Amino acid sequence: MKGTKKGFVYAVTVSMALAALAGCANTKQETAQTAAVQKENVTGAVTASSESGGPLHIDVVAKGFQHQFWKAVEQGTKKAAEEFGVEVTFQGPDNESAIAQQVEYLNAAIANQPSAICLAALDTNACLDSIQLAMDAKIPVIGFDSGVPNAPKGAIRANASTDxxxxxxxxxxxxxxxxxxxxxxxxxxxxxxxxxxxxxxxxxxxxxxxxxxxxxxxxxxxxxxxxxxxxxxxxxxxxxxxxxxxxxxxxxxxxxxxxxxxxxxxxxxxxxxxxxxxxxxxxxxxxxxxxxxxxxxxxxxxxxxxxxxxxxxxxxxxxxxxxxDPVQIGYQAVKLAVEAANGKEVSDVDTGALWYNASNMADEAIAPCLYR
Incomplete structure (x- = not known):
């Protein structure tokens, strides 16, 4: 799901959308953000919904799609989306050298005013202006995988990553x-x-x-x-x-x-x-x-x-x-995003690590983490 066509559409629309966003910066930004309410479902998982009754929307911007690792991360985000009753869009550049393309996706996500954004930055400096836009729009940003190292204080609410x-x-x-x-x-x-x-x-x-x-x-x-x-x-x-x-x-x-x-x-x-x-x-x-x-x-x-x-x-x-454990990285990133969108205080989560050898490589919990 490399989204090259979507990237083109984003590139066409993002300038106008961001201009509109900037024009609203000094008005009621909070009205663009959904005030989420929570309820407990029968499994005990938190189900999040917007003020209008629709589900929260989380944009996940990864580093790429070329490795099985990122597909496993996406698998984790889908698991969280189903459990918490939210919509998740997962996207990223064609490869981990395409910094400008990742920034394009990030800007387009901000322009769409999601409930929260999960970001694994290829280059923090290249993302700084975009991160500031998200902060101005009161869109919580959650780091995942390597996160957003050296981001301005308070810009990243929490990180889901390996210790x-x-x-x-x-x-x-x-x-x-x-x-x-x-x-x-x-x-x-x-x-x-x-x-x-x-x-x-x-x-x-x-x-x-x-x-x-x-x-x-x-x-x-x-x-x-x-x-x-x-x-x-x-x-x-x-x-x-x-x-x-x-x-x-x-x-x-x-x-x-x-x-x-x-x-x-x-x-x-x-x-x-x-x-x-x-x-x-x-x-x-x-x-x-x-x-x-x-x-x-x-x-x-x-x-x-x-x-x-x-x-x-x-x-x-x-x-x-x-x-x-890339599945847990994706899952925990979305979970943190849902909590942050609901106004909760969030903190970093260690997504763990797994030992594998010839005898357990095919196990259900291990196999998705082993990219080629």
Missing amino acids: NTAAGQLAAEKLYEMIKDQVTDPQKSVRIGVIAQESNSNSIVSRTRGFVDKMIELVGSDKVSVEGHDSLKNEKAGAKVILDVGIPAEVKDVDAAAVASSILEKSDLIAIYGSNEFAANAIITANEGLEKLGEGKVIAVGFDAGAKQLDAISSGLFAGSVTQ
């Missing part, structure tokens, strides 16, 4: 279960590799640090030395368990594969973790010439999904990975 620190911790917990015997008072050094895409992105840093900190906690802070990249280095003399953090100088496949190779080649390596799809793919690529991963060899775990990583898990090359 990336907790997700990284989950990866550490699952890996620890598999290597516990090897890291409990080892007689000689054992190494756990950690590959990250970069050291600047908040989500990537949180997943990486969450993994490292949790592994230190599980093994024992006096028994672990963190080496490698300066961003996390905490070397301890005499520690037998080494966490070896590798981050490429640039976000390039070849650079990341080289970093992964340098760690895979170390003779004391027992396990390795990639903190997103890019990092996991780098580990897989590096292993192609080394054959260090697999049953009875180095244990690898990852994060996210994608064809390469899913194939590695299916074949036993990777023991498993952590995925975000």
Whole structure:
């Protein structure tokens, strides 16, 4: 549902609609907003309706449609729409580089004066004028997925997103279960590799640090030395368990594969973790010439999904990975939007993370989260 025709219509009408919206800015803006009332249905879910008796309308503006991830998010928004009795429009640009197209959709949504908007911004700065229009029109904006980072204070009522620190911790917990015997008072050094895409992105840093900190906690802070990249280095003399953090100088496949190779080649390596799809793919690529991963060899775990990583898990090359829950991201975003439209105070929601491996990839709760 890429909506290219709809995008054209929006592009034709949005200027006039926004002009009308701006002209009303100093009049009774609140009359354009539906004063929602709530009632409890037989299942206990909140059903929201407008002052005129019709359902609330929520516009969801995603980052794109090219990944199965966004289809799963849309699935969650539909589930919430049915449960809460609201109308939801889900749209987004053709790809995650089409910033101008996303802003066009956002402006068109604002011009239609919905009850609330859910936004996963490709570029917060590009959306600032639009966000201000929504604030002026008293349209609540809810962030989802990566949200709207660094938006003006008060612009985003709440976010529905993954707690990336907790997700990284989950990866550490699952890996620890598999290597516990090897890291409990080892007689000689054992190494756990950690590959990250970069050291600047908040989500990537949180997943990486969450993994490292949790592994230190599980093994024992006096028994672990963190080496490698300066961003996390905490070397301890005499520690037998080494966490070896590798981050490429640039976000390039070849650079990341080289970093992964340098760690895979170390003779004391027992396990390795990639903190997103890019990092996991780098580990897989590096292993192609080394054959260090697999049953009875180095244990690898990852994060996210994608064809390469899913194939590695299916074949036993990777023991498993952590995925975000895009269905919950969509569901919780709409739920927050309904509550905000009804005048409720809302706060951020952690949409959780899931561990998957070859045995549960096809499960009903897991499969929608595994994009290719």
